[in-house]
Amino acid sequence: MNDEFLKSLKNIEAPEPSGAARTRALDAAMAAFDAAQAEESEKNQKKNSESAQGGGTAARLRSITSRWKRNWTMDIRVPLGATVAALLVVPMGWYFLNQTALTPVELSMPSLPPITSADGAGEMEVANVQTRQAQEFPTAPAAIPAPVAESLGNVAMEQTAASPTFSSAPMPAGGFARTGLYETKAGDGDRFTAFDEGGVKLTANEPVSTFSIDVDTTSYAYMRRVLEMGQIPPADAIRVEELINYFSYDYPAPEAGGAPFLPTIAVHPSPWNAESRLVHIGIRAQDVDISEVPPANLVFLIDTSGSMDEPDRLPLLKRAFALLVNELSADDTVSIVTYAGAAGVVLEPTSGAEKRKILAALENLQPGGSTAGAQGIEAAYRLAQDAMIEGGTNRVLLATDGDFNVGISDPDGLERLIEGERRKGIFLSVLGFGMGNYNDATMQSLAQAGNGTAAYIDSFSEARKVLVEELGGTLLMVAKDVKVQVEFNPAAVSEYRLIGYETRALNREDFNNDAVDAGDVGAGHSVTAIYEIVPAGARGSVDPLRYGENAAAPALGEDDEFGFLKIRYKAPDSEVSQLIEAPIPVAGQYRAIADAPQDMRFATAVAAFGQKLRGSGHLAAMSWDDIRALALFARGEDASGRRSEFLRLVDIAASLD
Amino acid sequence: MNLPLSTPDLVSRAAGGDRAAFAALVNDHYDFLYRTAYKWCGNRADAEDVAQDVCVKLAGALKGFDGRSAFTSWLYRIVLNTVRDRQRQGARRARQADALSKVTAGEAAPDQESAVTENQMWAAVRRLPEKQRDAMLLVYAEDRSHAEAAGIMGVKEATVSWYVHEARKALRDMV
Known part of the structure; x- marks a missing residue:
C-alpha cells in the first residue's frame, strides 16, 4: 500500500453528466x-x-395530504408542499376519474401523484422513483405497478374519495401550471420547433395566403399525454392544425377516377369574435379499401437504445408493430433493422404470410447495449431496395424515442439521404414514442423529407388508430406536395387570419413552383384549414383608412365572393402539379354557428381549444365551458369515442387553468 | 444584469431571494456536485440523484451558509451528507456494487499496478466506514490537505490524519 497507488484515486473520472439529469436537477432546484x-x-x-385568505384552505389540504408529505425526496420541509401536492393531485384525480377503455392501461402514468417529479422529467424515472419511494418511505402508499389494470382500479377508488374535496378547494389565481410554483414540465428533454401564432393580415396589403397541407397528428397525441399527466403542454408543442386534423370529418369524398380529393367550403360566424366569420376549407381524399392497397414492402427501423427500455417505448412499439403485421397479407414483405442498441438486420425481407416468424423477431428485440453508431438507416434502405415492389408501397418506418443516431450524425446529411431514397421510390414515416427525449422537430423534418407522416404513439389505442384504422392513409399516398392558396377579395374581407399551419407557411411564389416540397395526403385522410375573416365594414383590429379608396364598403351582394381557393397537388408518381379551384361565395354562408354542419362545429371547437391552450389572445372571450358546449353539441355519433375523449381533455385543461 | 457575478455575490443574492442568482449559482456548480458525487458513489445514476438532491437542498440551506468556510468546502459537506444519508437508506447498495466494476474498468493508468487491483481498491475505499472513506477520498481523490478535509468534515485535523491512517491499515488488509 504505497502513496503512489493511493494517489491514483485522483484518476477517477466521472463520465459526463447527462443533459437531461442536469436539466431535471436545475428545475427541481428552482x-x-x-x-x-x-x-x-x-x-x-x-x-x-x-x-x-386561503390559510384555512391550506390547513385543510395539509391534513388530507399529510400521508404524502414523506414522499418529498428533499430533506427540507416545505409546508407549502402540501398545497402543491394537492394541486398536483387534482389533475391526477381527473386522470383516474377519466380512465376508460379509451386510454388503455399501458400508459406509464405515475400512479402516485408525481410529487417526486419535482425533478421535471419525472416520467422517465417513474419506475425508479416508485421503487425508491417504496424502499425509503415505508409509510408511503404502496407503489403500484403502473401497467396493471386492477391496480389502476384501486387507485381510481382511492383518488375518487379524495378528489371531490380537492376540486372544491379554490385554485390560486392564475392556475398552478403558470405560477412557477412547482412547475413540473412534462418531458423536459422534448424538443419542439418554436413558432409564433400566425398574425392577422390586412387583405389590402397581403391578399394572398399560401400554405402546405399537414396531415400529421403528433401534436394531438403529445398534448393529450401531457394533459393527462395534469400539466399544461408547452405552447410550441401545440400545432392547432394537427389538433384539428386528428379527427376525421365526413366531408363528401370525390368519385373514383376523378381528382383525388374534393374541397368543401363553408362560412359561419366565429364563436369567439362577434365581428368575424370562420371560413372552413375541408379536403377529403379518396377512401381506398385496405384490400385494394397495392402490396407493401415495409422495413421497420427500430431504435433499441437503452432509453427505449420503458413500458411506453419498446414494449408499446412491439405491440404497435404487431398490430400492423396482423394487417398484412402474403404479398407484403416486412424486414426489421435495429439501431443504437444491438445494431443490425434482425429480419431479412419476410412475406406477410409468415406472421409467426415476424412476430417472434419483433418480440425478441431487447433495449440496451452500446449506442455505437450503427449503419442502421443504410441497412434499412438496402433491405427496402432488395425487396422493392414496383408499383407498390415501399416504405421505411422509423420508430424512436428521439435518438436519431441511425448511422449518419449530420442531420442535414440524414435529410439528404432520405430525400435521395424518396426519389428512388422509398418513402419514410416516423413513429415517435415516449417522453423526455422526444425530438419533435427532427421527426417532422425527416418525415417531410421522406414523403411520410410523423405520428406520436402514446398508447395502444393511438397505435391502433395510426397503424390499423388509418393504415390505408399511412401506406397509400393519393396525392403529394399538396399546397393551398387562398386569395381574399379586399372588397369583401378586410382582414384574415389562418388558424394554425404556422410551421407550414409557404411563400406566394412557392405555390406554382413544383420544385417546392409540401405535405402529402394518404387515402381516406381528411384535412381542414380554418381562416378567421373580418368582413369588410365590420370592426376589425385596425381602423379603416380615412383616405382609403373605398372607405365606405358597399354592401355585399349574393354574387360576391369572399375569396378564391386554389389547391395544387401532384399524383403520387408525377412531378407535375395539377390545380383544383373553387370560389368562396358570400351566398350560402351560415347565419348562425348552430346552423353549420356538425363536423365543422366540432372542428371549430378543436381550433378554439388549441388556440386557448396556446394562450392565444384571440380566444380571451371564449371560456373553456363555451368550448366544451360547442364540442358537446357537435359530438354526434362518435363511434370511435375520440370526440368524447376530447371533451375530457377540455375538462382537464379547464381544471388546470 | 447579465454581468457575470462572482460566486460570493451570487450566494448572497440568492440567499436574499434573487431567483436569477440562485439559478446561475446552481448552474455553475452542478458539474462540481455531480463529479464529487460520482467519486463517492461510483456510478452515474446515484451521482445524478445525489447532485439533484443537493441542488434541491441548496434552495433551503443557502441561508445557513455563513461564509466562514469557502463555498466549495460547504458544498462538499452537503454532498457528503447527502451521500451518507442515501447510503444509510441502503436502497441501492447492490446496484452500486454492480455498477462499480463496469464504470471503473478501462480508466486505470497503465503504469500503475494492474487495473484489476486498482479497481478493487477504489471499490474497497468506498466500502470503508463513512468517515474513513470521506477522509480518503477528500485527501487522495480530491487532493485536499488534511486541514481542508478537516474543515469540510467538521472535525480536527488530527482526526483526519487518524482516519487516513486507519483507512490505509484497513485497505492493506482488504486488498
Whole structure:
C-alpha cells in the first residue's frame, strides 16, 4: 500500500453528466427555491395578518395530504408542499376519474401523484422513483405497478374519495401550471420547433395566403399525454392544425377516377369574435379499401437504445408493430433493422404470410447495449431496395424515442439521404414514442423529407388508430406536395387570419413552383384549414383608412365572393402539379354557428381549444365551458369515442387553468 | 444584469431571494456536485440523484451558509451528507456494487499496478466506514490537505490524519 497507488484515486473520472439529469436537477432546484420563497412570504404574511385568505384552505389540504408529505425526496420541509401536492393531485384525480377503455392501461402514468417529479422529467424515472419511494418511505402508499389494470382500479377508488374535496378547494389565481410554483414540465428533454401564432393580415396589403397541407397528428397525441399527466403542454408543442386534423370529418369524398380529393367550403360566424366569420376549407381524399392497397414492402427501423427500455417505448412499439403485421397479407414483405442498441438486420425481407416468424423477431428485440453508431438507416434502405415492389408501397418506418443516431450524425446529411431514397421510390414515416427525449422537430423534418407522416404513439389505442384504422392513409399516398392558396377579395374581407399551419407557411411564389416540397395526403385522410375573416365594414383590429379608396364598403351582394381557393397537388408518381379551384361565395354562408354542419362545429371547437391552450389572445372571450358546449353539441355519433375523449381533455385543461 | 457575478455575490443574492442568482449559482456548480458525487458513489445514476438532491437542498440551506468556510468546502459537506444519508437508506447498495466494476474498468493508468487491483481498491475505499472513506477520498481523490478535509468534515485535523491512517491499515488488509 504505497502513496503512489493511493494517489491514483485522483484518476477517477466521472463520465459526463447527462443533459437531461442536469436539466431535471436545475428545475427541481428552482422549484424548491420558489417553494422556499413562497414559504418565506407566507410566514411574513401570517405575521402581518393572521386571517390571511386561503390559510384555512391550506390547513385543510395539509391534513388530507399529510400521508404524502414523506414522499418529498428533499430533506427540507416545505409546508407549502402540501398545497402543491394537492394541486398536483387534482389533475391526477381527473386522470383516474377519466380512465376508460379509451386510454388503455399501458400508459406509464405515475400512479402516485408525481410529487417526486419535482425533478421535471419525472416520467422517465417513474419506475425508479416508485421503487425508491417504496424502499425509503415505508409509510408511503404502496407503489403500484403502473401497467396493471386492477391496480389502476384501486387507485381510481382511492383518488375518487379524495378528489371531490380537492376540486372544491379554490385554485390560486392564475392556475398552478403558470405560477412557477412547482412547475413540473412534462418531458423536459422534448424538443419542439418554436413558432409564433400566425398574425392577422390586412387583405389590402397581403391578399394572398399560401400554405402546405399537414396531415400529421403528433401534436394531438403529445398534448393529450401531457394533459393527462395534469400539466399544461408547452405552447410550441401545440400545432392547432394537427389538433384539428386528428379527427376525421365526413366531408363528401370525390368519385373514383376523378381528382383525388374534393374541397368543401363553408362560412359561419366565429364563436369567439362577434365581428368575424370562420371560413372552413375541408379536403377529403379518396377512401381506398385496405384490400385494394397495392402490396407493401415495409422495413421497420427500430431504435433499441437503452432509453427505449420503458413500458411506453419498446414494449408499446412491439405491440404497435404487431398490430400492423396482423394487417398484412402474403404479398407484403416486412424486414426489421435495429439501431443504437444491438445494431443490425434482425429480419431479412419476410412475406406477410409468415406472421409467426415476424412476430417472434419483433418480440425478441431487447433495449440496451452500446449506442455505437450503427449503419442502421443504410441497412434499412438496402433491405427496402432488395425487396422493392414496383408499383407498390415501399416504405421505411422509423420508430424512436428521439435518438436519431441511425448511422449518419449530420442531420442535414440524414435529410439528404432520405430525400435521395424518396426519389428512388422509398418513402419514410416516423413513429415517435415516449417522453423526455422526444425530438419533435427532427421527426417532422425527416418525415417531410421522406414523403411520410410523423405520428406520436402514446398508447395502444393511438397505435391502433395510426397503424390499423388509418393504415390505408399511412401506406397509400393519393396525392403529394399538396399546397393551398387562398386569395381574399379586399372588397369583401378586410382582414384574415389562418388558424394554425404556422410551421407550414409557404411563400406566394412557392405555390406554382413544383420544385417546392409540401405535405402529402394518404387515402381516406381528411384535412381542414380554418381562416378567421373580418368582413369588410365590420370592426376589425385596425381602423379603416380615412383616405382609403373605398372607405365606405358597399354592401355585399349574393354574387360576391369572399375569396378564391386554389389547391395544387401532384399524383403520387408525377412531378407535375395539377390545380383544383373553387370560389368562396358570400351566398350560402351560415347565419348562425348552430346552423353549420356538425363536423365543422366540432372542428371549430378543436381550433378554439388549441388556440386557448396556446394562450392565444384571440380566444380571451371564449371560456373553456363555451368550448366544451360547442364540442358537446357537435359530438354526434362518435363511434370511435375520440370526440368524447376530447371533451375530457377540455375538462382537464379547464381544471388546470 | 447579465454581468457575470462572482460566486460570493451570487450566494448572497440568492440567499436574499434573487431567483436569477440562485439559478446561475446552481448552474455553475452542478458539474462540481455531480463529479464529487460520482467519486463517492461510483456510478452515474446515484451521482445524478445525489447532485439533484443537493441542488434541491441548496434552495433551503443557502441561508445557513455563513461564509466562514469557502463555498466549495460547504458544498462538499452537503454532498457528503447527502451521500451518507442515501447510503444509510441502503436502497441501492447492490446496484452500486454492480455498477462499480463496469464504470471503473478501462480508466486505470497503465503504469500503475494492474487495473484489476486498482479497481478493487477504489471499490474497497468506498466500502470503508463513512468517515474513513470521506477522509480518503477528500485527501487522495480530491487532493485536499488534511486541514481542508478537516474543515469540510467538521472535525480536527488530527482526526483526519487518524482516519487516513486507519483507512490505509484497513485497505492493506482488504486488498
